[in-house]
Amino acid sequence: MKYRAExxxxxxxxxxxxxxxxxxVLTKNFARLLKKNGDLNLFPKxxxxxxxxxxxxxxxxxxxxxxxxxxxxxxxxxxxxxxxSEDVIETYLxxxxxxxxxxxxxxxxxxxxxxxxxxxxxxx
Amino acid sequence: MSYDIIEKLKKEIxxxxxxxxxxxVGLVTETADxxxxxxxxxxxxxxEILTIETKSGDVSALASNLEEASxxxxxxxxxxxxxxxxxxxxxxxxxxxxxxDELIGRVVDPLGNPLDxxxxxxxxxxxxxxxxxxxxxxxxxxRESVKVPVHTGLKAIDAMIPIGRGQxxxxxxxxxxxxxxxxxxxxxxQAQDPGRPQIICVYVAIxxxxxxxxxxxxxxxxxxxxxxxxVVSAPASAPASLQYLAPFTGCAIGEYFMDxxxxxxxxxxxxxxxxxxxxELSLLLRRPPGREAYPGDIFYLHxxxxxxxxxxxxxxxxxxxxxxxxxxxxxxxxSAYIPTNVxxxxxxxxxxxxxxxxxxxxxxxxxxxxxxxxxxxxxxxAMKKVAGRLxxxxxxxxxxxxxVQFASDLDENTKKKIDRGERLTEILKQNDREPTSFEKxxxxxxxxxxGYLDDIPKNRIKEFETKFTDYLEKIHRExxxxxxxxxxxxxxxxxxxxxxxLEEFKRIFT
Numbered sequence: 001m002k003y004r005a006e007x008x009x010x011x012x013x014x015x016x017x018x019x020x021x022x023x024x025v026l027t028k029n030f031a032r033l034l035k036k037n038g039d040l041n042l043f044p045k046x047x048x049x050x051x052x053x054x055x056x057x058x059x060x061x062x063x064x065x066x067x068x069x070x071x072x073x074x075x076x077x078x079x080x081x082x083x084x085s086e087d088v089i090e091t092y093l094x095x096x097x098x099x100x101x102x103x104x105x106x107x108x109x110x111x112x113x114x115x116x117x118x119x120x121x122x123x124x
Numbered sequence: 125m126s127y128d129i130i131e132k133l134k135k136e137i138x139x140x141x142x143x144x145x146x147x148x149v150g151l152v153t154e155t156a157d158x159x160x161x162x163x164x165x166x167x168x169x170x171x172e173i174l175t176i177e178t179k180s181g182d183v184s185a186l187a188s189n190l191e192e193a194s195x196x197x198x199x200x201x202x203x204x205x206x207x208x209x210x211x212x213x214x215x216x217x218x219x220x221x222x223x224x225d226e227l228i229g230r231v232v233d234p235l236g237n238p239l240d241x242x243x244x245x246x247x248x249x250x251x252x253x254x255x256x257x258x259x260x261x262x263x264x265x266x267r268e269s270v271k272v273p274v275h276t277g278l279k280a281i282d283a284m285i286p287i288g289r290g291q292x293x294x295x296x297x298x299x300x301x302x303x304x305x306x307x308x309x310x311x312x313x314q315a316q317d318p319g320r321p322q323i324i325c326v327y328v329a330i331x332x333x334x335x336x337x338x339x340x341x342x343x344x345x346x347x348x349x350x351x352x353x354x355v356v357s358a359p360a361s362a363p364a365s366l367q368y369l370a371p372f373t374g375c376a377i378g379e380y381f382m383d384x385x386x387x388x389x390x391x392x393x394x395x396x397x398x399x400x401x402x403x404e405l406s407l408l409l410r411r412p413p414g415r416e417a418y419p420g421d422i423f424y425l426h427x428x429x430x431x432x433x434x435x436x437x438x439x440x441x442x443x444x445x446x447x448x449x450x451x452x453x454x455x456x457x458x459s460a461y462i463p464t465n466v467x468x469x470x471x472x473x474x475x476x477x478x479x480x481x482x483x484x485x486x487x488x489x490x491x492x493x494x495x496x497x498x499x500x501x502x503x504x505x506a507m508k509k510v511a512g513r514l515x516x517x518x519x520x521x522x523x524x525x526x527x528v529q530f531a532s533d534l535d536e537n538t539k540k541k542i543d544r545g546e547r548l549t550e551i552l553k554q555n556d557r558e559p560t561s562f563e564k565x566x567x568x569x570x571x572x573x574x575g576y577l578d579d580i581p582k583n584r585i586k587e588f589e590t591k592f593t594d595y596l597e598k599i600h601r602e603x604x605x606x607x608x609x610x611x612x613x614x615x616x617x618x619x620x621x622x623x624x625x626l627e628e629f630k631r632i633f634t
Contacts, residue, residue, distance in 0.1 A: 004193075006193055104149065107149075107151065107163065107164050108148060108149065108150075108164045108165070108166060109146050109147070109148060109149065110146065110147055110148075110149040110211075111144055111145070111146050111147075112144060112147070113144035117144075120177065122136070122137070
């Protein structure tokens with residue numbers, strides 16, 4: 001049977017919760033299991049899913065902030081201060097936005113204040 | 125023109141709102157062969173239209189598989205534009221098309237876009253009602269029994285396999301046996317059935333060659349049948365997604381007319397190719413394959429489509445939607461998966477046979493295997509009077525015909541029955557695109573079953589029929605044909621006149 005990245009991530013997370021002191025052994029075993037199943041190519045997806053699970057467990061959100069240009073320190077501080085300490089904030093530079101910012105929460109909700117969206121709305 | 129464009133743009137700019145707000149968003153994670161997998165958008169409805177924002181414009185997609193972690197969608201536009209990482213938004217709308225009387229005479233694609241270079245369909249598209257492609261069929265309470273006939277113009281069908289308004293009658297047969305020809309004759313004949321309300325026809329072409337569809341449209345235009353016909357075209361070159369949607373579009377258009385208390389007829393040409401396109405999409409969506417690799421819900425796909433054909437009750441307006449699905453069999457195998465499914469869903473079938481076709485019996489209807497479960501309740505009294513005996517005579521003829529192959533010496537009675545059967549079979553032969561009006565069918569069948577043709581040579585039956593109907597049209601229109609047409613009955617008076625006319629004509633003919 002082929003396992004999905006989400007299944008691997010969920011099982012690793014449960015194992016780590018059950019045996020918090022054995023993280024080294026569990027990680028090694030997990031790598032061996034991936035090799036045995038021929039699923040090493042799923043590793044990046046598994047890490048991504050694991051991050052989501054861990055953030056959810058902490059009660060936080062995964063916040064992705066995209067800027068069209070390098071933000072000023074004050075601006076970045078102002079935006080990040082809106083979120084809780086449990087939230088994990090990732091910032092990216094995305095010139096495709098033309099101007100403005102785009103904030104995505106948990107990959108499902110989005111606040112798009114970019115010029116590219118306004119242009120898209122006007123012409124598409 | 126430029127003023128209009130500037131004004132339109134000005135209005136759009138004036139009314140443009142740019143406040144940013146939190147919205148649901150999804151991402152394309154996989155895409156291939158007209159299918160896209162999307163993550164996010166947890167509140168998506170089944171059959172909801174999603175908008176994929178690609179770099180070269182928006183592309184619509186239909187939410188089909190709602191899975192735990194992703195959504196499997198069927199891309200409805202140019203799927204080559206869609207890339208991994210494209211953002212997807214919900215529209216909150218299920219798939220629907222704009223309908224209206226303006227659709228009559230037009231050729232449209234399954235999304236309702238015109239294909240006939242005659243410009244936009246609706247003058248006021250905002251006012252045109254939206255009809256969903258998927259809709260629940262009318263309930264038992266909303267229905268009425270099928271009583272009014274759909275005259276096909278084909279003697280073999282109108283006499284022995286009558287179709288009623290609101291019925292679902294399957295046309296089944298191998299390739300090149302005349303399935304589409306029957307469907308076209310049905311459409312053409314609707315121009316010459318003045319005794320009943322005009323039927324609006326919808327012809328749905330699924331997976332056919334573009335050249336064939338163009339030929340069909342030309343035939344309908346030349347015959348003036350496009351005045352009451354809509355063509356929905358999803359040719360073989362169209363993506364599987366459009367071929368899958370085409371019958372539902374045809375049905376939605378038919379339903380619009382049915383809801384307006386009119387009679388509509390939808391021809392699905394053909395559902396075998398529709399099943400194949402649905403199989404293709406289902407396999408790409410990784411749904412588990414079943415028998416002949418079709419998905420598990422292939423029966424439901426066709427049953428929910430054909431159940432929408434109905435005769436509505438008076439309270440609901442009294443409109444009707446008749447469905448004529450077509451199925452192509454392989455080497456006459458009616459026990460294959462899709463043919464058996466559709467046979468069991470419909471209210472009867474017209475079975476066409478290659479062997480009859482090559483014997484020159486056209487339409488190549490196998491009268492023994494063809495049935496109409498609605499029966500004679502969808503026949504006029506005049507037709508009932510001649511059809512009952514016709515069926516019996518032909519059944520006896522078929523039985524004797526098999527017996528004759530072994531016996532050399534026949535008694536007089538058997539010979540007579542065989543002669544009569546051969547003449548009746550001759551009467552049932554008809555050329556393509558020459559549907560006969562119902563009153564003319566009645567008179568020639570009357571002549572046949574009452575022995576007026578027994579002394580006419582077999583090779584002159586066709587000639588007799590043509591000349592006799594011409595003779596009636598010119599000399600006895602009022603006394604016979606109009607009487608039958610108006611009353612739908614073969615009254616004593618009409619019958620007496622018909623007998624006299626037959627005797628008189630036979631003297632001239634022989």
